[in-house]
Amino acid sequence: MANLIINGGRKLHGTLRTNSAKNSAVAILCATAMIKGKTTLSEVPRIEEVNRIIEILVSLGLKIRWSAKHKLEIINNGHLLPQKINRESFLQTRSALLLMAALSASFKKFSLPKSGGCKLGKRTVSPYILALNYLGIKVKQSLNTYTISYEKKRGVEFTMYEQSDTGTENTIMAAVLTPGKTIMHLASTNYMVQDLIVFLQRAGAKIKMDDGTIIINGVKKLQAVKDYPIMPDPIESMAFISLAVTTKSHLKITRCPIDFLRLELEKLKVMGQKFNISHLHISQNKHFKLVDIEIFPSQLRALDDKLHPQTYPGLNIDNLPLFVPILTQAKGATLVHDWIYENRAIYYTELSHLGADIMLHDAHRVTVTGPTKLKPNNMICPPALRPSINILIAMLAASGKSILKNSYAIDRGYENLAARLNKVGAHIEVQES
Structure with a gap:
């Protein structure tokens, strides 16, 4: 230090x-765990929070390299190993909780450590858990672990328990590959949420924003994005x-x-x-x-x-x-x-x-x-x-x-x-x- x-x-x-925006970069990086092939991101900030997310994704099996000062190449061959996740890096960033949704695209059951980040007192994950539950994804907590599982995901209309930025991002990532139509009322439309939505749209997701409502029609798969600049x-x-x-x-x-x-x-x-x-x-x-x-x-x-x-x-x-x-x-x-x-x-x-x-x-x-x-x-x-x-x-x-x-x-x-x-x-x- x-x-x-x-x-x-x-x-x-x-x-x-x-x-470029830290909160956009970490969300979009987590989303690449859902997208097979080579995705390129530009205008990526060289900051420690991004470094921790990269370490986590590499431990899962993604290949990531800096092809230029602020450009990242991410290769996802589809063979991810959540059991090998870098716990030390995970515990240093709350943003890693976005992998709750991103990994549910590939696994019906997996576990994640409880994350860290800024020390700001008790910070609820209820918006994440309640929204994912509407989609059919269950999250169980133990002392140090979240266990995420589902039998069948489904599109549904619901109201967010809280206008959480990260909770909204998590739900969007889960919904884009969930069959049917998902309608999220009172969702966050903050800058990082919008940046994630634009990125996922470039990847083939069908997402619309209407004031505080987000409408998602699920697709079967997402396409690699050739070059997406972070806002x-x-x-x-x-x-x-x-x-x-x-x-x-x-x-x-x-x-x-x-x-x-x-x-x-x-x-x-x-x-x-x-x-x-x-x-x-x-x-x-x-x-x-x-x-x-x-x-x-x-x-x-x-x-x-x-x-x-x-x-x-x-x-x-x-x-x-x-x-x-x-x-x-x-x-x-x-x-x-x-x-x-x-x-x-x-x-x-x-x-x-x-x-x-x-x-x-x-x-x-x-x-x-x-x-x-x-x-x-x-x-x-x-x-x-x-x-x-x-x-x-x-x-x-x-x-x-x-x-x-x-x-x-x-x-x-x-x-x-x-x-x-x-x-x-x-x-x-x-x-x-």
């Missing part, structure tokens, strides 16, 4: 390119926006998926943040609207209303934490209500070690009061991606030398981040430990 030595307080300038990551776009706003820097962030940032930008506009949005252009996979966003140094005021996440098209669950560094620089007090996760709000208080004025009310709510002058300090990354990037942003805004230890949590979702930020004026030294 690496330590980051940060000399903060510098104004940043220039352009940051939004890389840009709206959460990375928002991280760079947060960085620019918190450090009061003039930065341009390119390739921002605007339909998944509209409410975030509206909140910032009401706070007094100045920015310009370019004309629309279309993503490489021809599905998503992209813009470039130019951020200018601004004087911010706290919002009168609380900030809280919502399912799409609301304020993105993973973008909510990225407002916390911003709020440290806004005049007034803002209540942040992170109702999704049990413990994530507790991590927000870590910024108090850098001079932030944050009051914890309970496991879900904090009040952030600003503006405050952030100060340097030495800290350890919490075991969660978004709270870790918050600390890095605050350290870059704090004048002086900070050390952020054990940066694996950041490397899970951001590729070569220190070098990219150094190109726009940051001063970050990566020290391997």
Whole structure:
């Protein structure tokens, strides 16, 4: 694991390119376990979360190689061995639960370990289990294992127990090769779900989205996809926006998926943040609207209303934490209500070690009061991606030398981040430990 030595307080300038979406990449990679032949993915982020999924898929029997810096070739010969799954890698990523559905395309009964990922308190898998049950797929839990089995899968109409992104993806993957018509009401249509749907459509799946309803007509098999570019990551776009706003820097962030940032930008506009949005252009996979966003140094005021996440098209669950560094620089007090996760709000208080004025009310709510002058300090990354990037942003805004230890949590979702930020004026030294 690496330590980051940060000399903060510098104004940043220039352009940051939004890389491809972590949450899209891991779902689409898991889907390749359902598709025989050679599939090629481009614009794949070189991040630790992707590395863990690749390790898992290789252990199952897929052949995977990087044919270019961000291009993957995946060969599935149909001979998969779930009993040989890489448990160590599986336990490091919650995304691996998508294999519940992907492997049900080949096996009527198999087992998977219980997965890990960000440490955010208890995280339910009920949406996965209940939705798969409607399709005829049973999931039984023991202390350390899920056992997935079915006798006969069937298309059916049902309502998702929760608008879970990963639960929706899991159900879509199970339904595309299930006979008959599946209609999912109150399904997530968040960015990674849409990216997965477009990929599966290219593979021959018959899927339609109608607001919060997803309609799937099952097919007998899927075809290998010659070249599918992963979409840009709206959460990375928002991280760079947060960085620019918190450090009061003039930065341009390119390739921002605007339909998944509209409410975030509206909140910032009401706070007094100045920015310009370019004309629309279309993503490489021809599905998503992209813009470039130019951020200018601004004087911010706290919002009168609380900030809280919502399912799409609301304020993105993973973008909510990225407002916390911003709020440290806004005049007034803002209540942040992170109702999704049990413990994530507790991590927000870590910024108090850098001079932030944050009051914890309970496991879900904090009040952030600003503006405050952030100060340097030495800290350890919490075991969660978004709270870790918050600390890095605050350290870059704090004048002086900070050390952020054990940066694996950041490397899970951001590729070569220190070098990219150094190109726009940051001063970050990566020290391997």
